[in-house]
């Protein structure tokens with residue numbers, strides 16, 4: 001049984017995405033054309049070998065991260081004899097019926113026949129490297145550079161999970177993370193008005209900068225992750241009523257690429273003055289940028305590695321001094337960005353901590369997790385728990401702070417959103433209307449509305465004041481969700 005739904009969802013999504021939208025990612029050698037190392041062989045090695053033969057593990061002292069190192073071999077010497085696959089240990093170990101196979105029999109499936117054949121053919125043709133590729137180039141990075149994101153389908157064949165959403169600064173629109181794109185919806189009507197294509201398969205964190213540019217953290221699970229800044233006001237082509245912005249290639253839309261890594265970036269936080277940006281994810285690190293001279297002159301100031309596992313959530317105090325993080329390692333932590341040291345570890349959840357929030361002045365930290373609890377604690381000092389509160393009947397995925405009042409919103413696997421008094425953690429309201437796990441929740445910038453998005457692509461918007469529903473719609477273009485609740489004043493078909 002799976003204990004981490006967030007992780008499962010990531011993998012479930014990868015599978016669906018590959019099957020339905022992307023197609024097989026493995027490039028098969030075309031008949032008559034010589035096998036390309038970088039396009040045909042490297043993807044097979046990445047999928048079947050690198051888990052044990054990367055720069056860290058180097059099983060058998062064999063590092064396979066570059067072409068040069070692959071040819072050099074491990075403790076047993078050169079494993080590839082160009083022109084002679086049968087005489088190459090490299091190939092023999094893949095197809096052997098003997099006990100010693102690669103991957104080792106007890107550790108993984110054999111490499112599929114058609115892929116082994118590609119490797120044999122490559123060796124037979126001389127085990128050459130493609131022209132223009134550096135023999136010392138890191139293969140994973142090289143593959144990432146070459147990978148081209150698919151154009152999102154006009155109409156989705158299945159709903160995409162909503163992992164992140166945000167109101168535009170004027171609160172007229174909602175930005176929702178889709179499949180290789182961000183979609184923009186009119187709050188009042190639930191109408192799709194804009195699509196911003198992105199390299200990232202999914203967005204996990206969205207934050208507007210003071211000048212209206214949008215910072216987005218995201219990635220392609222297990223493959224890559226990045227933080228990029230977009231100008232969503234840029235001009236795009238109109239397709240019927242919907243404007244299309246090319247955030248993959250158009251430098252007027254994709255205005256800044258902050259960084260990229262080997263796996264998803266799962267959380268993003270920006271101080272209200274826009275001067276400090278923090279983003280963390282599957283590589284366990286949080287990268288902190290100084291944007292005080294403008295996002296175009298963003299500077300990486302430190303890389304905080306304070307968790308033993310994925311960083312799932314992050315928040316900053318308004319002055320940019322303290323970074324609060326949530327970890328799959330079952331802790332919430334506080335890092336002093338000025339002193340560059342860990343201040344507090346909050347261990348009370350004892351299960352995965354999915355998200356954190358912090359009072360702007362740093363006087364209280366809040367965390368939620370798989371233990372179904374919201375907890376508040378002292379971020380400075382010993383990290384002592386002040387209070388915890390239940391209410392959600394399943395795991396709690398997000399917690400966000402209201403921009404003006406001492407209010408918090410949480411979203412949960414129990415399909416609901418809850419509003420809490422941040423001062424005493426009393427539950428104020430339960431907001432219903434979504435039909436699946438609720439992964440994303442956000443307040444409007446004026447604090448009047450709260451929106452949430454769920455596993456089945458549905459987005460709901462409520463009034464904070466009385467909890468009444470403003471709008472419910474499915475944020476996957478072309479998908480109308482039959483499970484979506486009936487809107488007030490309308491009758492079910």
Ligand code: HEC
Pocket residue numbers: 045048049050051052053059060061062073074075076077079089090093094100102103104107108111
């Ligand atoms: C689950 C881990 C694992 C995977 C996956 C794996 N290997 Fe290995 N590999 C090992 C270990 C452990 C050794 C050292 C023991 C041995 O040589 O049998 C090794 C050794 C080797 C060696 C001998 C190195 C030397 O110089 O002694 C070669 C060649 C090799 N692997 C190739 C591959 C290839 C090609 C793949 C992918 C198709 C692969 N391995 C996948 C664990 C793995």
